[in-house]
Each structure stands twice: as structure tokens, then as C-alpha cells.
Amino acid sequence: MSGQTAFEAASAALPDTERLSPAEEKRNLRKEYKARRAARSPEERARLDAALCAAVIGSELFADAEAILLYAPIRGEIDVLPIAQAAWRAGKTVAFPRVTGPRQMSFHTVGSPEELVCGYRGIPEPPENAPPVSRTAGALLLVPALCYDKTGYRLGYGGGYYDAFLTAFSGQALGVCYAEDIIPALPHEAHDFALALLTDENGIQILRK
16 A cells, blocks of 8 residues: 555644654554454455465475464464465475463474464464474564555564564564555564565565665
């Protein structure tokens, strides 16, 4: 999406003394982008998801990756499970996250979506005995978000799990987002992590090297 969101335009018009803090801006933007997500029809989501997954599966990033780290989609998130299926067919390691504490998660390998169990806040995750991914240097991590900006900052649900995980991640991190949910700029704070790679339904973008 080009230009400002309605919230951004309204915020920019305020005097400096009335400007919201980055945390407050994020809360308002979450409401806006959750509503946008809910308003998309299942048919539109399916079309966009299929195009995005095809872009990833056909990329050099996917071909070169030894392991694919991704998420089980919930609440209208982009369905990346076709990427997992392609990775299993290609003989790659496939792993999903488990929440292990506040702002802490680790990735564990499974052989099919059916192995996932109900975890933190109802999110499907690998069972407790699933093998952990100990080496991430050759991994491709798919990072979900409500929206991204053109410099790679993301707006998630506010838990900080991906920001914390990314600080020690040594593989390639790829943000996944619909094109209309990529905006010029997002408010960000010191703990926020900006990605260098982003994909939408039109293909992969290199934001910086």
C-alpha cells in the first residue's frame, strides 16, 4: 500500500505535545491492521497466500536453505504451510516455534502438521519432546507480522518473541506480508529488529545487504 494509513495521517497532524509514543502508536496500528485482516474474504486470502508461497518456494533462498523455520498460521495469518509441505518433499528440516518463557521461544522439528499440539495461547506448536534446532546458520526463517514497513521493521502482536529470537539467529530471516500491508514507516523502539528481506505475493524484496 502506498501513502499513509488513516492513523498515520491523523497522528502526523497533531502538535508535538500531543504526539503518541511509539508504544501507543503501535497499539492503535494493531487495531487497524487486525481489522484489515478480518475484512479480507477467504477467497482473497487464499489467492494471495498461494502467490506468496509460490514466490518463496521458487526462490534461491528456499533452494539453498537446509532448514525451514516457520509458523502455524492462526487468526487469519498468511498460510505458509504449503512452504512446509514443499520443504518436507525436498528433504529439508522443518521446524515450528515453542514458547519457552516471556519473550523466549525455540524451534523444534516435526515431520508433518499433524504432529503439532495446542500450545501457548492456543497456538499450534511442536510437542515437548520434539527435537530442537541446534544450528540455524543454514536456515530460512519466515517471520509473520500484521504489517511491515519499507525498511524491514514489523508490527507483530506485541509479545516481542521474534525480536528477541532474531538477535541470536544466524540464518536468513524473511518477512512475510501482503503488498498492501507494507507501509512507508512504522514506529519502532530500541528492541525492535528490522529485517533485510521481505516477501509479498509479488515476490521477494531485498531491503538491504
